[in-house]
């Protein structure tokens with residue numbers, strides 16, 4: 271028996287990185303998994319990968335900054351599987367820029383994907399959560415939402431905003447048995463690898479030194495399993511919180 275047997279989960283940005291790690295664990299734990307992403311080739315690769323693993327899954331090509339697209343995605347999921355139980359809002363981007371370098375374009379691009387994208391996903395899922403009297407939402411924050419990080423201006427603003435969105439929705443939806451939480455991860459993913467590749471080795475070393483185990487978390491075993499637990503009925507009393515899935519990084523900064 272799986273932890274998420276019969277549950278229907280949607281994951282934005284789930285064709286790679288932490289979202290994909292979560293999709294694998296959710297499949298292993300008995301959930302049906304739908305992802306939305308912008309790149310058709312990655313969507314195809316996702317479908318193939320999940321089918322080879324024997325998991326029930328579907329992909330939808332689309333951009334979470336379009337409310338209409340997100341609504342169509344959730345409608346397609348409900349048409350296929352009858353409802354939606356879990357909403358994982360993983361889609362995000364990082365554009366390095368100082369405060370003075372941050373243009374409207376950088377600010378709104380980051381904000382639209384992270385904050386508007388997550389809000390649209392939550393708004394599209396809510397009617398089904400409301401109808402069935404249960405639901406789980408996980409928003410994707412960052413250490414940058416709580417602590418100062420140079421070059422993280424638009425990222426930091428959007429990740430802090432997600433914590434606010436999480437708290438408001440958690441309060442509004444608590445009596446309907448809908449739990450809304452945010453996580454601050456430190457996990458191995460293409461986003462991390464790209465950052466790592468563009469830093470001098472001493473900078474990467476300094477970053478890893480902040481993590482007590484001196485490594486990034488594994489997308490499946492460290493991040494995905496924690497998310498599966500949070501989205502299971504074992505965690506129905508956890509809501510509104512920002513939970514650090516970072517191997518202790520936050521304690522060392």
Ligand SMILES: NC(=O)c1ccc[n+]([C@@H]2O[C@H](COP(=O)([O-])OP(=O)(O)OC[C@H]3O[C@@H](n4cnc5c(N)ncnc54)[C@H](O)[C@@H]3O)[C@@H](O)[C@H]2O)c1
Nearest residue numbers: 283287288333334360361362410412455456457459460461
């Ligand atoms: N990896 C980490 O250590 C770390 C740390 C802090 C926060 N995060 C956050 O965790 C989440 C997942 O990160 P990751 O490391 O797996 O990153 P990633 O870049 O590997 O994956 C993010 C995914 O989101 C997708 N995406 C971006 N814009 C989109 C859009 N408009 N519509 C649909 N999909 C879109 C990307 O194409 C990609 O597939 C992000 O929100 C990120 O900010 C990650």
